[in-house]
Amino acid sequence: MKKTNSLPGPRGVAYECVTRSLDGGADAQAVLDNALTAAKLDGRDRGFVTEILYGYLRMRLRLQSVLNCFLSRPDGLPAPILRVLGMAAYEILHMDVPAYASVDWGVDSAKRLSRGKLGGLANAVLRKVARLAEDGADEDFFRRNSDSEIEFLSAYYSCPEWIVELWVDSYGRDKAEQYLEAQICPPAAGFVLDTKSNEAKAAAEQLLEENDYIASDGQAFAFYSGYWPQAFNGLKESVTRQSYAAREALSVLGPSEWPTPVWDGCSGRGGKSRFLHSKNISPIIASDPHARRLAALKREVPSVASFRASAINPPLAKESIGTALLDVPCSGLGVLSRRPDTKFKRTPEDVDSLVHLQSRILDNTWETIRKGGRLAYITCTLNPAENEGQIGAFLKRHKDAVPLKEWTTPPDSELHEFFYSALIEKK
Ligand SMILES: C[S@@+](CC[C@H](N)C(=O)[O-])C[C@H]1O[C@@H](n2cnc3c(N)ncnc32)[C@H](O)[C@@H]1O
Secondary structure (H helix, E strand, C coil), X not given: CCCCCCCCHHHHHHHHHHHHXXXXXXXXXXXXXXXXXXXXXXXXHHXXXXXXXXXXXXXXXHHHHHHHXXXXXXXXXXXXXHHHHHHHHHHHHHCXXXXXXXXXXXXXXXXXXXXXXXXXXXXXXXXHHHHHHHHCCCHHXXXXXXXXXXXXHHHHCCXXXXXXXXXXXXXXXXXXXXXXXXXXXXXXXXXXXXXXXXXXXXXXXXXXXXXXXXXXXXXXXXXCCCCCCHHHCCCHHHEXXXXXXXXXHHHCCCHHHCCCCEEECCCCXXXXXXXXXXXXXXXXXXXXXXXXXXXXXXXXXXXXXXXXXXXXXXXXXXXXXXXXXXXXXXXXXXXXXXXXXXXXXXCHHHHHXXXXXXXXXXXXXXXXXXXXXXXXXXXXXXXXXXXXXXXXXHHXXXXXXXXXXXXXXXXXXXXXXXXXXXXXXXX
């Protein structure tokens, strides 16, 4: 992997990941996986790099608003300098690291990136941040430094103003604040056990007895981020990671009752197909336009037949499908805790084009479903235009569509991820 700079040590690796994700547009998790493989760090340093990368991305706007208070002309500073100041400020304000180590790194990095010019400024600013950490950077600090409620919510909850406005307008102030709070927390760690294996079955029983989980359906478990239960040691292939909230959005639609064949029309790597397969639903066919995701599906769920296609124009006969599952491409505003870089990549304009794409997928898929069949629609976003608004408009366009169920992850969910799902029957 070609380096974008030469900052040393694990913090340098984290800085490079942030830069590649924000400037290069790459997915933060993919960048992190590559960087950790290339850098050959030990377990402790890997954890440190992961925490700084994700913590900084989650808190970036809050950190920027702190720095703005201590800089006379923040707009005049080069982006790499603001970035190292922000990362050092993240450590000082949110991590259990001696402040002097974070200040030293920030000053040294600012010097390297500015050929010595901006070390003094970095030192002055980061010392003020360290003083603020001692006094406590609470809500009041951000209220005092904001001109409006939206500006305060955006700075304190580190979320772009357009998303804050969308949530306050769509869901009201209280729910919006629950969603904002959740997206700066790490998401729950989700695991699925293959209970066909006796060891995995015994582990599931032990976990249910210990009762340390946030949520469980007996086969899948959600734990607080970073938790690895002892009961999983030695299980290897019979335990896999999967977002519990994503699984819940599918499971509430009662897939065991769905008419078959089931077509997973936006299958990606096959997370939903795998779940359906584990419930002995058959036959399942899967498709996605993305070749690499389909290749992963073929590896991970080889018994599911798959083909490459857009759900707008699928090579399927009219009225040949029992149930179409559409886990559609969406703006991802419900999973910002897991993918915080989305906050800086999505724009209101590309949300509009996703709404259009989803409605085309819905209309074209409807043709492939036979009478008495179902359409299951899922998103991982918090945006009425892609969720209840999208389904409401679909029901108006199709008089033979009967809504059976509509569901959203509750706003106080400790999973910190939010999904929407709906089930429709074809008369
Ligand atoms: C939310 S992801 C699906 C995740 C997957 N169901 C899972 O559980 O792992 C949305 C998927 O829609 C696919 N997609 C994008 N445009 C599409 C289209 N026109 N038709 C069908 N799928 C599309 C993307 O490649 C992506 O894999």
